[in-house]
Amino acid sequence: MQIRHQQERYVLETRMPLLQQRIDAINEKLRASKAPLIEMNITGPIIRRIHFGLYSRLLPVMKVELNRELDGPKGEVKMLALSTVDKTTQWMEHKTFTKLTPEQDVQVRLTDTPCLCDHCGTNRIRVYMYTLEINNEIKRVGSGCVDEFAGLSIRSWQAAYEKAVESIEKYSDVDFSVVDDHSVVPVMDFLKEAVMHTKEHGYLTFNESGRSSGYEAFQALGDRLDAEGDSPTYPAEVVEKAKAVRDHILKAEADPERRDKDYWCNLLSLVKYGHLTMRQSSLLCSSIKSYETHLSKMAKPLEGASLANEHFGKEGERLPLKNMQVASAYVDEGEWGYTTKITMYDEKNRLFEWKASGRFEVKPGDIVHLVGTLGKPETFESKKYEKIMYKNTLKRCKFHSLEEIDELIEKGKNPKAKRRPKEPMPEAETQPVW
Ligand SMILES: [Zn+2]
Numbered sequence: 001m002q003i004r005h006q007q008e009r010y011v012l013e014t015r016m017p018l019l020q021q022r023i024d025a026i027n028e029k030l031r032a033s034k035a036p037l038i039e040m041n042i043t044g045p046i047i048r049r050i051h052f053g054l055y056s057r058l059l060p061v062m063k064v065e066l067n068r069e070l071d072g073p074k075g076e077v078k079m080l081a082l083s084t085v086d087k088t089t090q091w092m093e094h095k096t097f098t099k100l101t102p103e104q105d106v107q108v109r110l111t112d113t114p115c116l117c118d119h120c121g122t123n124r125i126r127v128y129m130y131t132l133e134i135n136n137e138i139k140r141v142g143s144g145c146v147d148e149f150a151g152l153s154i155r156s157w158q159a160a161y162e163k164a165v166e167s168i169e170k171y172s173d174v175d176f177s178v179v180d181d182h183s184v185v186p187v188m189d190f191l192k193e194a195v196m197h198t199k200e201h202g203y204l205t206f207n208e209s210g211r212s213s214g215y216e217a218f219q220a221l222g223d224r225l226d227a228e229g230d231s232p233t234y235p236a237e238v239v240e241k242a243k244a245v246r247d248h249i250l251k252a253e254a255d256p257e258r259r260d261k262d263y264w265c266n267l268l269s270l271v272k273y274g275h276l277t278m279r280q281s282s283l284l285c286s287s288i289k290s291y292e293t294h295l296s297k298m299a300k301p302l303e304g305a306s307l308a309n310e311h312f313g314k315e316g317e318r319l320p321l322k323n324m325q326v327a328s329a330y331v332d333e334g335e336w337g338y339t340t341k342i343t344m345y346d347e348k349n350r351l352f353e354w355k356a357s358g359r360f361e362v363k364p365g366d367i368v369h370l371v372g373t374l375g376k377p378e379t380f381e382s383k384k385y386e387k388i389m390y391k392n393t394l395k396r397c398k399f400h401s402l403e404e405i406d407e408l409i410e411k412g413k414n415p416k417a418k419r420r421p422k423e424p425m426p427e428a429e430t431q432p433v434w
Pocket residue numbers: 117118119120121122141142144145
């Protein structure tokens with residue numbers, strides 16, 4: 001089927017070089033016969049949804065239009081129509097070269113003298129009549145006079161034009177296999193789907209399993225877009241992590257260790273383009289793994305002598321806590337449901353503990369950001385580190401993204417600063433937050 005919308009044709013972005021070659025060859029012949037060249041207006045790339053029966057896919061395409069105006073030696077010539085006139089009945093069949101205005105349409109179709117030539121002024125039996133607009137005047141001209149009238153070989157130009165149309169139609173034609181190879185999905189939706197997929201099924205590569213997480217997430221997203229439309233919804237923690245992965249990729253540009261590596265260059269251009277094909281899905285999916293590795297590298301070794309040497313703040317104080325490294329997280333099931341005891345260290349190795357109600361999927365080494373209220377400070381003797389530990393207890397905590405915690409810290413410094421609207425986060429008490 002052809003990708004077209006009324007008069008417009010859409011050609012797959014990847015096919016444009018071939019189409020351009022075809023048009024160049026046609027123009028080479030026109031140039032040799034000193035006829036005006038065929039001009040192509042190209043816009044894009046744009047992403048268009050193409051429907052195939054029950055399902056649809058997004059394709060990156062260029063909008064291609066042929067310019068029908070000729071710059072002839074006698075002025076600007078517009079080919080409007082070629083009419084075939086029946087010798088006995090004078091019944092006319094029209095072939096139009098452009099979308100006619102109502103005025104032009106009247107002059108093409110509703111003439112009392114179908115065979116009167118405006119060039120030589122004679123009215124005799126003619127089979128082919130051209131309707132042209134030259135210097136803003138509409139003229140009907142017999143096929144024998146048209147070259148002299150326009151100052152160029154209309155017939156060879158018309159043949160070239162038709163060849164060009166044929167090429168565009170050929171190149172705008174797609175079938176299922178082509179669609180499968182070229183269809184794209186939005187980068188952000190893919191990252192969300194892949195985050196969810198790898199969380200549920202683990203991260204798989206072709207070499208390990210013959211199935212890759214990237215391909216599976218790509219396919220699952222295609223089905224989801226068909227079923228749910230253009231903005232599928234994901235749990236807040238999935239959205240949050242997908243954004244963090246995207247930001248991690250974007251930061252590669254300013255990172256001297258990453259910016260020259262092909263791997264990161266390819267990811268950067270994918271994210272900037274905004275869409276990816278199935279072939280690129282494994283690459284983008286692997287960025288989730290890279291991001292996780294990056295996070296675990298950020299975690300610092302916890303060495304006893306430097307740990308938990310002081311209390312912090314005042315009891316009852318509510319604080320934003322950024323870059324907290326989780327040291328342990330124990331889930332307990334009691335009469336009233338789950339509780340999670342999370343211990344973590346801040347950047348100065350001060351120890352914090354939060355006994356949270358609910359089940360939180362954090363693990364040692366995770367870096368988290370939260371706002372909490374300080375409880376009673378405690379001290380205890382650690383058998384592991386053989387020393388006295390100063391512990392800050394926390395109450396009523398809420399996890400935040402890095403972006404949010406920075407904003408809260410900024411707001412704390414300057415209370416008048418406005419907070420930007422953000423996506424709603426679930427309550428910490430009821431759901432894990434990433
Ligand atoms: Zn004539």
